[in-house]
Amino acid sequence: MSHSDTTLAPDTTLAPDSALAPDIRGRGLAAVIYVLYLGSIMAVITAPIGVLIAHLRRGRVSPMADTHLQFQIRTFWLGALGGAIALVAWNLLGWIGAPSWTSWTLGYGFFTACLIWTIGRCGVGIQRLMSARPVENPRSLLFGGAAVRLDD
Numbered sequence: 001m002s003h004s005d006t007t008l009a010p011d012t013t014l015a016p017d018s019a020l021a022p023d024i025r026g027r028g029l030a031a032v033i034y035v036l037y038l039g040s041i042m043a044v045i046t047a048p049i050g051v052l053i054a055h056l057r058r059g060r061v062s063p064m065a066d067t068h069l070q071f072q073i074r075t076f077w078l079g080a081l082g083g084a085i086a087l088v089a090w091n092l093l094g095w096i097g098a099p100s101w102t103s104w105t106l107g108y109g110f111f112t113a114c115l116i117w118t119i120g121r122c123g124v125g126i127q128r129l130m131s132a133r134p135v136e137n138p139r140s141l142l143f144g145g146a147a148v149r150l151d152d
Contacts, residue, residue, distance in 0.1 A: 022132045026061025029053070030068040030129055034122045037075065041115065051076035067134035068125055071144050075121050078141065079114060086110040117142075 036050030054069045054076075061069065086106065093103045124143045128135055137145035 023062035023064065024132055026057065026065030026069070027129060027132065029057055029061065030065050030072070031126065033069070033072050034126050034129070037072065037118060037122050041118070047076055047079075064132060064134045065129075067136075067138045068129055070138040071121070071125055071135040071140075074139060075118065079118060082110070082114060 033050040033054050036046040036053075040047035040050075051073055054072045058066060058069045058073070090103050090106055093106065120143055125135060128144070135144035
């Protein structure tokens with residue numbers, strides 16, 4: 001038996017294979033932005049901070065995290081657009097002399113729908129983010145192409 005037969009080959013199984021590890025750069029940042037959006041339920045200023053961060057970091061993170069940033073940017077701007085439309089409708093109701101209960105119904109109805117929509121989008125995003133999965137359709141108006149079921 002020669003000396004070369006007894007020499008062990010270097011153990012390559014312990015070395016990390018970077019080709020198999022998912023690229024999660026920006027995952028923590030996206031998580032912080034989801035928390036800022038959820039925090040905006042109590043303190044409105046956190047959502048603009050979140051969208052500013054998302055705009056500044058977009059394109060500088062992994063492709064997976066980038067879909068989350070695009071989803072978050074769209075969440076903010078669609079919410080702002082919906083709020084502006086509701087505000088105009090609310091003022092128009094007052095201007096045309098509609099009964100006050102119609103304005104209150106519109107306001108509470110919009111606020112409730114906006115809360116459900118925002119919490120749903122953040123929930124879907126966080127679930128995908130924690131699984132290191134991208135948002136399938138970040139340009140979606142609803143939940144990024146996710147099938148939302150209450151039995152999960």
